[in-house]
Amino acid sequence: MTKLNSKIPEGPLTEKWSRYRRDVRLVNAANKKKLDIIVVGTGLAGAGASSALGELGYNVKNFCFQDSPRRAHSVAAQGGINAAKNYMNDGDSIYRLFLDMIKGGDYRAREANVYRAAEVSNAVIDHYTAQGVPFARDYGGTLDNRSFGGVQVSRTFYARGQTGQQCLLGAYSALNRQIKAGKVKMFPRREMLELVIVDGKARGIITRNLETGELERHSAHAVVLATGGYGTIYYLSTLAVNSNASAAWIAHKKGALFANPSFVQIHPTSVPQLNEYQAKLTLMSESLRNDGRIWVPAKKGDERLPGDIPDEERDYFLERRYPAFGNLVPRDVASRAAKERCDAGYGVGKTGLAVYLDFRDAINKQGKKAIEDKYGNLFEMYQVISGFNPYETPMMIYPAGHYTMGGLWVDYELMTTIPGLYAIGEANFSDHGANRLGACSLMQAAGDGYFILPNTISNYLADDIKRGKIATDTPEFDEAERSVKERIERLLAIEGTQTVTSFHKRLGRLMWDLCGMSRNEEDLKKALSLVREMEEEFWKDVTVPGSADQFNQELEKAGRVADFFELARLMIEDAMHRNESCGAHFREEKQTAEGEAMRDDKNFAYVAAWEYAGKGVPEKLHKEMLSFEEVEVKERSYK
Amino acid sequence: MSKVLYSSISQKFIMALAGLFLITFLPVHLGINLLLLNSDPEPFNRAAKFMSDFPVIKIMEIVLFAAIMIHIIYGILLQIQNWIARPVRYKKSNRSETAPFSRFMIWTGGIIFIFLIIHFFNFYFIKLGLVEGDPYNFYDVAWQLFTNPLINIIYWVSFILLGFHLYHAFHSAFQTIGLNHRIWTPLIKGVAFIYAVIIPAGFSLIPLYIWIVSS
Amino acid sequence: MKITLDIWRQKSRNEKGRFVRYELEEVSPEMSFLEMLDLLNTNLIKRGEDPVAFDHDCREGICGTCGMYVNGHPHGPVKSITTCHLSMREFKDGDTITVEPFRARSFPVIKDLVIDRMSLEHIQVAGGFISVKTGSAPEANTIPVPKKNADEAFDAASCIGCGACVAACKNASAMLFLSAKVSQMALLPHGKPEAKQRAREMVAAMDDMGFGRCSNTGACEAKCPKNIKITNIARLNREYYKAY
Structure with missing residues (x-):
């Protein structure tokens, strides 16, 4: 089976991307005008790709099921976006970011892709800043950073608790510029319901106009899926209610391999479920763990109010189990630890499915004002949802389905196993291994859309410059x-x-x-x-x-x-x-x-890529073996 | 360039400027009117004559009428556009968040316009010779007119509505011409309030005084 | 608790709509307003009736998709929240709640409570961007931005484009929406080179879309779920005058 050719360029890790770009086939400006590209999804990856491809001169058709591209679920990312700028002079570098991601992903990601994601991260910040994204700044006017879970440096750029919305508005504005220029045609309220394959290549999609119900045919020389993750499979998750897996799944059934589907990140800090009719769980940014301390009562079934429980009768279980990282352990570790306590009967709240996230000490030390400056809008949101004031009583949190590391298998060029079909952003599997670090999803989605896909897609399209329009009146x-x-x-x-x-x-x-x-x-x-x-x-x-x-x-x-x-x-x-x-x-x-x-590592150091084999037939497993040339594979310890 | 003249912001800008000009005219008018409180008719009549004969004032009179017309035409124009902008009304609508007097500007404005016509019949048209009366002795005309309680009521009601209109108009005009400031805006609102109380109160005082004295 | 709903039902753009009354018995105060509507829809589907269409997505107050006029207020009677964050705690047993779509000529009804907000998109496309080619941006710290400006730009940029300002305005004006966009870019040095063109073209687009004219009533500011201030409208006016 030769299906899994990851096409990783030769050469040392740090030079792979520049070598790739040196050798990649290009399409000249006059020919780009003859090429159509379909992009499905308008989040950071999709809107980014559409605008970048439009700028290059391709004819882009961009689809989203929402009423406006600015509502894609990237909008809800709160905490931040990473980049290896080392503005804080705390020892950060591209290599360090790469290393953190590989380790955070528990050595289940492809080295070359991760290094490249780290490599383009700085350009992403430059680009967003130039687009007018109002990232937080210091008094001197330069950009500020904060720290985030799972790492020891501060490399996270943020815009209060709305980093996703601000980055998305940046991406959306660039998209609008291309719509105005006529290079991108926008199709809102459209849902992709089928992928069209002609001679083994992805050549179009069938969409349903969600307002009229009309089925529409759209053709192109290449199709890009930027359709996000499938966390709503849990029904209750931090995702938007309408987020779904359908586009990726349709592609899978048409022959694109699906990688590591079971790798789903459970986010540790979400507001717990309040009633049985609830349709969604609201995330409380991971950044809260910078100052909040997580605990449960040390005694089972302790029904006292949290404020009445003295320190010695509290179990700060993350600090106890992981003294080196404490409350800042990666998400998977923090989530599991909370579940362990609740399963053991120490959980709090009506359902017993919650733990406390307490700001008492931080407020005492830094003052209420400082905490309000950092987390004011999150605290407000918590109060709106729960009815409790987190300045006075600890927040109650519980893990919730959040992000899917798994997704469509893609090679180094971000192409799936269907020629001409690309997957970018959360829709692919490529950069986060078995666990994603906080603030790396915006980074990866934007990097894929702006800087990687536009550079790799020409390698495929170079063969298509003489093809002309793809007809839609075909069998x-x-x-x-x-x-x-x-x-x-x-x-x-x-x-x-x-x-x-x-x-x-x-x-x-x-x-x-x-x-x-x-x-x-x-x-x-x-x-x-x-x-x-x-x-x-x-x-x-x-x-x-x-x-x-x-x-x-x-x-x-x-x-x-x-x-x-x-x-x-x-x-x-x-x-x-x-x-x-x-x-x-x-x-x-x-x-x-x-x-x-x-x-x-002996038996499972591979990416599991599954091939659809037909209805009712078990899927076929393909393995992309992961070899680590640059990093030493170690036990992941946050103790 | 034609676009700029028809744009919503330009229309509002022109209307605001015309309004601000009218706002500056009212204190002048009030100042002269206050001379009516003097038992000697001479100072008032002299001022009135000055106002109708002095060439600069004559030009200003044209500007004033232009400002009134522009303010009215643009006001109606904008209001029509606003009505069209919501063809289906809400069934249940809570307007408590809408600045109180801003809701009725077209109506207070309309009533002020009707008042203006009555006022012209009472005074200005005498000067033009359209209505019978002594154009050189407005003092007597006024003293005679305001013995009529009905006229007084019409004037008082109009002045109260004028106050409502002025309060929103005053600070709203500043916002429209782009002046909104952390410190100055609350101050402007304060001045608008004082202005919107003093000017109508001053105007109302005169008919009231005349009515009391002559009865 | 028991709730009576008076909901606007309209089959499609071209059909006439009307209010329909529904009784809902099993509402819990812990539900959100939209979860209450979910419950209504479950009941309707089970009875074989057409469920009430309403737009919603993130249900955490950031995507700007949801929005309906609840008891005379866009996003309901509580300040600074979107409809999805409105809780049934705000209502009493036996209440009657009137639910209407945001109404404006520029927001035609698609179905029931779902409206078409493409008019806002057209305003954005007209000039809501800074022209910077991918890959050509200078290093992010090359252009310092005073923290005060950055914070103010952020405040303006927190607009979620829900359209509540239009719905709240007695004139159905979109000035608050537009002013937030223009302000964000006017406050940042990156947005200066195109400031004039942006103000001109975005205002022209807004006028073309048939929104009403701002009469500084302040209703938009009071009902904005993200607390966008009308100081932005004054700034937009200034930006516009500067553009000519």
Whole structure:
């Protein structure tokens, strides 16, 4: 099987990217005008790519299901965006950022990609700053940095608690400039429902106009997916309610391999679930852990108010278990530790599924004003949601599904295993291994969109300069549109008794319980059969009101949930086969006596890339072996 | 360039400038009117004659009428655009957040315009010879007019509405011409309030005084 | 608690809409307003009726997708929040809540409470950007920005483009939205070179979209979920005059 050629350039790690760019084939300006590119998604990666490709002269068609590209879920990132500027003079460098990411990812990421992500990080900050992104500044007018979990330097650029929104508005403004210039055509309220492959190459997509229900054909010489992650598979997650896996999953079913689907990051600091109707969990930025201390009562079932529990009767469990990093351990470690305490019966709140994040000491030391300056908007948000004032009583937090390290397998050029189909940002698997460090997602998404994809895509398009427009009145497009129509009709025809959301909730709960923060073989086996049953039930008993030719939110959801069932099975399969604990993937069978993760480099130092083999047939596993030339593979310890 | 004349901001700018000019005119008018409180008609009549004969004032009179017309035309124009901008009204609408007097500017403005016409019939048209009366003795004209309680009520109501109109107009005009400042804006609002109370109160005082004295 | 809802139902752009009354028994005060609507929709679907369409996405007050006129207020009666953050704690058992779409000629209704805000997009496309080619930006610290300006630019930039300002304004004016965009870039040195063109073209786009004219009523500022100040409107006016 030659399918997995990661195309990593020769040469030492630090020179791979420059060598690649030196040798890459280019498309001249006159020919770029003849080439069309479809970009699906308008987050940091998608909007970035669209604007950069438009500037280069390609004809870009950009799609999003939201009513405006500025609403892509990158908007919700709070804490920051990393870059190796070393503005703080604390020993940072591109190499150090690379090293932190490799280690943070628990040695399950591809060295060359990670180094490149670190390499372009500085240009991302320069670009956003020039676009007018109002990053926090010092009194002298220069940019400020703060520290973030899992690392020992301060390299995180931030715009209060809204870094994602500010970066996205920057990306959106550049996109608007290209829309005005006529180089990007924007298609909002469109959902991609099929990928069209012509002669083995990605040549177009079928979209549904979400307002009119009309199916539309769009062709291009290359298709770029920047459609984000699939964390909403858990139903309750920190993602936007409409975030979904469908575009990536469609590509997977058309032949793109899906890598490490079970690597899902659970974020430690989210507001816990308050009621059973809740549709989403709100993230409280990781930056809160810079000053907040996490604890639970040392005594089981202690029902005193948190303020009445004296220090010696509190268990600051992160500080206890990880003295070197304390409350700043990476997300997977912090999440698991909180779950461990709650499972052991020490959790707080009505449900017992919460731990305290306490600012008492920070407020005493630094004053309320200092804390307000740093976290004011987050505290306000917490109070709006929970009704409690975090200046007076500790916040209650609990882990929630957040980010998916897994995604479409891509090579060094960010191309999937389907020629001409690219995946960028969270939609691909490439840079975060088994666990993502805080503030690295904006960095990677923007780097992919602005600086990597525009440099690699010409290598593929160079062959297409004489092809001319891709026609949409071909049998391939007919077939793709027919299959979309058929699926929609099938969903509408079920006319069962249960709502789409009720299925999504049940699936989410099941995945959270059996394939969430910690996993074991028995649970996973159980999960697999339960998902199968539930999926069957879905196709028999779901009810989708309305028709296909109208604005129909239930129909949108139904298609997404149907895809989640299929993805869930693959996630479980992947979690089952990876019989080791690494990063966010914790197998209960593989832990030390103290409950720390046990990685198995001998047997699992690879990327698991799955190939769709047809309906009802088990997916085929391909392994991309990971060799570490630059870094020494060590046990990941934050003690 | 034609774009700039039709743009929403330019229209508002022109309207604000015209309004500010009218705001400067009112104290002058009030100053002269206060001479009516003097039992000797001479100073008032002299001032009135000066106002109608002095060439510079004559030019200013044209400017004044132009300002009134511009202010009215643009005001109506903008209001029509605003009505069109929301074709379907809300069923339940809470306007408590909308600055109180800003809601009725078109109505207070309209009533002030009607008052202006009545006022012209009472005085200005006499000067033009359109209405019977002695153009050289407005002192007597006024003293006679304000013995009528109905006229007095019309004037007082109009002045109160003028106050409402002026309060929003005064500080709103500054915002429109681009002046909004952390320290100055609250001050402007304070001045607007004082102005919006004193000017109408001053104008109201005269008919009231005449009415009391003559009855 | 028991809630009565008076909701605007409209099948599509061209059809006439009307208010429909719904009773909802099992509302809990811990629900958010949108979760209450989710519950209503679950009930409607189970009864075989068409669920109420409403836009929403992040449900944490940052994406700007949601927005409806609740009991006479855009985003409901509580200050400084979006509809998704409105809690049912704010209502009492037995309350009747009137729910309408944001209304403006520039925001046509697509279905029920879902509106088309492309008019705001057109304003942005007209000039809401700084022309900098990818890869050509100078090193980020080359141009220092006084902290005060950076903070003020941030305050303006925190606009989420939800359209509540238009909905709140008795004139359906989009001046607060536009002024936030123009202000952000006017306050940063990076935005200066194109300041004149930006002000001219964005104002022209706003006028073309059929929004009303600002009469400085301050309702937008009072109802903005992100506390954007009308000082930005004064700044926009200045920027506009400077542009000619």
